Amino acid sequence: xxxxxxxxxxxxxxxxxxxxxKLEDHESLHNISFFTEQIYKELQLNFxxxxxxxxxxxxxxxxxxxHDIGKLFTPYEILNKKGKLTKDEMDIIKKHPLNxxxxxxxxxxxxxASKLVQYAYNICLYHHERYDGHGYPKGLKSDEIPLCxxxxxxxxxxDALISERPYKRKIxxxxxxxxIVNGECGSFSPKVILSFIIASMNKTWIEKVSK
Numbered sequence: 001x002x003x004x005x006x007x008x009x010x011x012x013x014x015x016x017x018x019x020x021x022k023l024e025d026h027e028s029l030h031n032i033s034f035f036t037e038q039i040y041k042e043l044q045l046n047f048x049x050x051x052x053x054x055x056x057x058x059x060x061x062x063x064x065x066x067h068d069i070g071k072l073f074t075p076y077e078i079l080n081k082k083g084k085l086t087k088d089e090m091d092i093i094k095k096h097p098l099n100x101x102x103x104x105x106x107x108x109x110x111x112x113a114s115k116l117v118q119y120a121y122n123i124c125l126y127h128h129e130r131y132d133g134h135g136y137p138k139g140l141k142s143d144e145i146p147l148c149x150x151x152x153x154x155x156x157x158x159d160a161l162i163s164e165r166p167y168k169r170k171i172x173x174x175x176x177x178x179x180i181v182n183g184e185c186g187s188f189s190p191k192v193i194l195s196f197i198i199a200s201m202n203k204t205w206i207e208k209v210s211k
Contacts, residue, residue, distance in 0.1 A: 007113040011120075014066045014103075021072065023079070028163055029065040031208070035155035037061035038205060042195035043151070050147065063120050064152045067127045070100025094136050100124030122146040127153040132187035143189075150192050157185040158196070162209055173200070173209045 018024045044052040078089050104120035126149035133141030161176035177200050
């Protein structure tokens with residue numbers, strides 16, 4: 001139990017570091033956790049073949065907040081560039097999943113925490129993989145991509161659309177859902193997409209993103 005507590009203390013610390021370095025704000029971190037949880041609950045309800053447990057949803061939702069910890073190694077001027085990234089700059093950006101996965105492996109991992117570390121590793125490394133194999137860093141496709149990374153990847157893509165960034169305007173909820181469904185943020189599993197559509201129509205979700 002002590003190791004598990006240490007694990008979550010470290011995750012909380014990483015969230016603070018991400019916010020302090022302006023890589024994520026607290027609202028965005030909370031949102032991604034919420035979106036992940038809601039999509040997972042629809043997957044659990046509509047696709048029992050996944051065998052998703054309640055504690056799995058809770059743990060993965062909490063870990064979704066650190067999916068981008070690898071960006072701590074990415075130069076600030078590249079992350080916040082207002083113009084289009086060059087190929088070399090994009091190649092640097094694309095290193096953040098591996099950097100994040102290596103950080104995840106340094107989290108406390110004895111006993112029950114070992115499963116949590118595996119979740120964190122998969123989320124960090126694979127959240128930019130896409131269902132058709134056109135993602136990065138490894139070009140995995142279909143169910144080669146761990147489910148936790150598929151869900152967090154979609155939650156992250158949606159959150160990026162509805163958030164203002166130095167290089168883009170904020171997009172409204174309806175337009176963001178349309179873009180995700182149309183594949184404008186990459187390809188996602190049909191089951192994950194359907195779960196996202198159902199979850200995104202929930203009153204709580206709409207109220208949250210309409211503030």
